[in-house]
Amino acid sequence: MDSLLHTDEEDARSAKLSRQAGSFLLHTFLAFGSWAALMCVGYALNPPGIPQWGVLAASFAVPMLVGLAVTKVRQDEMAIPIWLVGLMWLLIISLWVLDMPTGPNACFQCGATDKLTRTFFSLPSPSGLLDDDGPFLGTWPAAALIGYAVGAKLVLKKKS
Secondary structure, three states: OHHHHHHHHHHHHHHHHHHHHHHHHHHHHHHHHHHHHHHHHHHHHOOOOOOHHHHHHHHHHHHHHHHHHHHHHOOOHHHOOHHHHHHHHHHHHHHHHHHOOOEOOEOOOOOHHHHHHHHHOOOOOOOOHHHHOHHHHHHHHHHHHHHHHHHHHHHOOOOO
């Protein structure tokens, strides 16, 4: 009889873990999908003169509003750890950038800090690494995932 009780507890824990993993993946896809939709709309409209910091702000704000709306409808605390996916994404791309060789038209004689700031933020000018797509590949998706988590945290109700 004791073994039957133990099995039921393990099944309940396993089912809860499966729901949490599924919920985590769903929130990750919602955050990334909202950012991808923003990029598609921006590509379709192609507004002239939008600075990179404006796209970065929109990449944070739009998924934040989606996270706010989704969490307001369905209270789920698994929406908050999504920021970790954004951080891991940024770290993976950062390692890729740091491993790239430098040369003429590719951040010639740049140190690690210069490589990262010039690739991800184009400050003071683009690095030439990743074909100057560093913000699109690294910064903006990470900002979207972090923004989604912030929006979810703002409306998540505390359990008593």
